[in-house]
Amino acid sequence: MEWLGLQLFADLPAGGQIILDCRHNLFLVLLAYAVACAGCFATLDMAERQSHCENRLARRQWRLLGACCLAGGIWAMHFIGMLAFQAPLDIRYDAPLTALSLLIALLAAWLAMNSLNRSDMRLRHYLQTALFIGLGISVMHYTGMAALQTGARQYYQTELLLASIALAVASSLIALLMARHFRSGSGGLHLLMKHGACLLMGAGIVATHLTGMAAMTLVIPDASAMQLPIADNAPQLALTIAFITLLISGSSISAALADKKLQSKEHDLRRVNVLLSQLDQARASLQQAAHYDALTTLVNRRGFNQLFAERLSEHAAQGSMLAVMFLDIDHFKRINDSLGHAAGDELLKVIAGHIKAATRSHDLVARFGGDEFCIVTPLNSHDEARHLAQRIMLRMKEPIELGGRRMVMTTSIGISVFPDDGLTGEELLKNADLALYQSKACGRNSLHFFDNRLKARATLELQLEEELREALFEERGLCVYYQPIYDLRSAKVAKLEALVRWQHPQHGLLGPDRFIGIAEANGLIADLDLWVLRRACSDLAWLNQHGYSDLKVTVNCSALTLGREELANEVEMALFQAGVEARHLELEVTENALMGDIQHTVSLLKRIRAQGVALSIDDFGTGYSSLAYLKRLPLDVLKIERSFVVDVPGVQKDCEIVQAIIAMAHTLHLKVVTEGVETVEQQAFLAAHGCDFLQGYLLSRPVPIVALRAALQRLDQQHGVFTPCCDTSRPGSPDPFPDTPGYHAGASAVPQGH
Template structure:
């Protein structure tokens, strides 16, 4: 087959002369390989830039430059290799075919670079690219060979022609795969692999060329004169072409390196910008976390202090009014205890929304922690603060659905005003807090403004706290008074309730209503309870030695003390040190104190009762009054609060309540003490209803230990008179003469059975 003057896939003619004396210039062969290697390396760099360029325009530019670089390298290698071919004939080159071979090389190179634009390469894509590029290189080679003009005709051996095309396809397949593979790496190892890949690709291209050359046979027609070669300038021409091609490759490599450094700097700059942006976001997040409450998204204490200081400085210049409002949610702890902390958190979110809705956008609203909130607002007059507080209290009364329950919360508010109530942030906050405590003491769900009397009261309480600490530490001034508890069945004093008193050096005798609350608020109550327990045991032991061995002493136990696991061992130690029998001690606890951790409390009370100590529940009817808990508690005595006996026997409702409590207590095998007995009628009513014990001012006020024997003797002398009056009043009272004795007898049997 003849194509462009080439005899492809044809046998050598039977007549003619085969030119055998052909050889290659080794220097130009080496130069052709160097040119091909440089072009391949430059092409790999162009492909790397094309793959990593983010802008489409830049990708197109690198694709075009890479195609030109690869095409010039392949074509230069081919032309220099032709110049290295030295047959013993005169040869020259057809410029049209030479230019056409260069154009074909460009097409093949463009196809090679175009394949790198695919995001994902499938095996068929590699194969298609290799066929297109390999056949393009093969066609370029044989078109270039057709440009070689001489007196001899070119015949090609079919196996070697096919082999050259196969080598071109395989070389193209390897080149495309290597280019894609090397496009996602960096570092010294990556650069070494790129050098190796460029040499291998160049070797494949050169091998393709010389395999095609090996298939060539020059045949001079029989009788045709052979034109001998003239002066040969192939070396100079090859060097020129090689230099130009190497210059193109070097320029391309330099451009690729410069772009790589520039893109690396751009990436570094982007990373820096991203890091700066992330740092800004982190700073904002940290500021948010540092100055805002995560639960309610209100300003927290730290953020409040900063903004409040700025607001205060502004108002100090103008001397305009500024209100500081402290808010505390009433009985919020009950929500956490009954519904759990998750429900409490949800409730706080709703409350925060209510407070925010009731305030203005320019008002500073903060959550200090727990259920404490604070508001700072500018005023024209003091009445605006009152109206704002009333709006908040009204908004708080809106029903809230929580955990399947519908509830209404209330709040206590304390208000201080700048500059009237202070000029510093610390002073204003302290005074608002004092006003808040006044609202709580006034029954909650209330608001109060700060006044100077609150500060005086706070100062006195602080002084009392310090003096109470000294009194406990030095056991100076504190004493125990005893109030007799009268046994209505045996007609004698059976128990003594120990009540702490404080002989203050300046204020005289101070009742517990003034200093017990201070002790509870400042962590002194447990120490005070323990002191009372030890003193009461010692005093009763002294009375026992003086002939009052039948008496018991009841000691009040606060909620704080009841929460201590050491209480059982403290009781045992107090009895041991005083030499007192356990049956002579009775601990009194309130309903509210029992309702903390009920399971732990029950276990603790069982341990104490196991020692032989009696247990009494105080102020029954004023707290939870839960029968479910009452039947589980290891109790001996139930104490009816004084509020139920005040209007007896005049109030039918109170009479019925007392009767119901007595029946219930005796059914549960509990003895009953009624406190607050102040009239003969009350005492007679209790006796007829089967009450076990009575306590109150009618019998005796609390007295010091030194006065107690005289009181006991007086009560012993009046016992027969009192009980006689009770027996006389019993038949006509309530019109139920038959019922009372039966209850009394039942109560006596129950007491003896215990």
């Protein structure tokens, strides 16, 4: 078959002269190999830049430059390889065919670079592309051979011709795989492997060319004259082509290297930008965590302090008013105790939503922790703050579904106003907290504005707390007064109620209404109760030594003390240290104190009663008054609170109530003591209806131990015929410690009926 003057797949002719003296210039062959390797290396760099480039136009430019490098390397290797061919003939080259061979090389190289641009390449894609590229290289090679003009005809052996085409296809497949593999990666090992791949690819291309050259046989026809070579300028031409090709490849490699560095810097800058963005996000997250509550998303205490300071500064500059509201959820602890902390958290979210919905967009709402919230709102008058607080309280009363239950919560609110109630944030918050404390003290579910009396009271309570602690632990100023309890049947004083007093160095003699609440709030009440118990047992031992061996002493026990497991041991130790028998001691507890943990209370009282100590329930009728509880408690005595007898016998309903209580107590085998007896008529009524013991001003006021023996002698001498005691101007005269809710005239170590 003849193609462009080449005899392909044809046998040698019978006539003609075969040129046998054909050889290759080894230097030019090695130069061709170097050019091919340089072209392959440049092509791999272009493929790498193409795969890493994000811009579509830039990717196309790298693809075109890569195709030029690959085509230039292959074509220059082929042309230098032909220049390396030496034969005893005059060799010339056809320019159009030479240019055509270059175009064919460019087409094959463009096809190769396009295949490397595909994101998904399967084996069949590699095989198809390698076949097309290999055939393109073969066509380029034989087109270039057709451009070789020597005056002889070129015959090609079929086996070697097919072998050259196979080598071209195989070289193309290997080149595709390597270029695909080496288009990503970095490091010294990657570069070393890349150089090795270039050497292998260059060897494949050179082997394809030399195999094609080996397949060629030059035959001079019989009718043609042999033209000898005139001049040999092949080395100079080969060096020129090699220089141009290497310059192009080197420039491309340099451009690729520069672009790689620039892209690396861009990636570094992007990475820095990403890190800066992540840092900003982390800073924002930290800012959110530092200044906002994670549960309710409201501002937390730290964020509130910052924003509050800013708003306070603005309003101070404008001379406008600002309200600070403290909110506390009433009885929130019961939710955590009964339904668990998870339910409590859900409730706080709902409550935070209610508060936010009731406030305005420019109001500052914060959660300080637990169930404490704070609101800062601008206002023109106190009424605006009151209306906002009332709106919040009304919104809070909306039913809430929680844990399968429908519940209604209430809130207590304290309000302070800038600048009337303070000029600094700390002062305003403290005053709002004092107002909140007042709301709680008034039964909760209410609001109060701060006034200076609250501050004065708080200052006084703080001072009294410090001084009470010193008085208790240094045993300085505290004393016990005793009020006689008269036995109507024996017509003698049978008991003494121990009542604590505090001889304050500045304020004089203080009743329990002034300091018991402070003791309870600051954890001193248990120590105070124990001190009274020990002092009462000691005083009783002294009385026993002076002829009063049948007297009992009753000591009040607070709710907090009653909850202590060690109370039974403390009672036993106090009796032992004073040398007093247990039958001479009686502990008084109130109804409300008994209703905490009823099972624990019953167990503890049974242990105390087993020692021989009597037990009485004080202020009966003012607390729960549950007969179901009363019958379970190991009691000996029931005390009727003074409010039931104050109008006896003048008011029929009060008389009936007292009679019913006495009858009920006797039915339960309990003795009855009536407190607050101040008139002879009350004494006569109670004696007529079976009351066992009397206590009140008609008999005696509470007196210190030094005046007690005189009071006892006076009572024993009256033989049941009483006149008002000597320390009162008339029955019912004002007491130094007047009644307050939860207290009576002779208060003890607890606020309920002491």
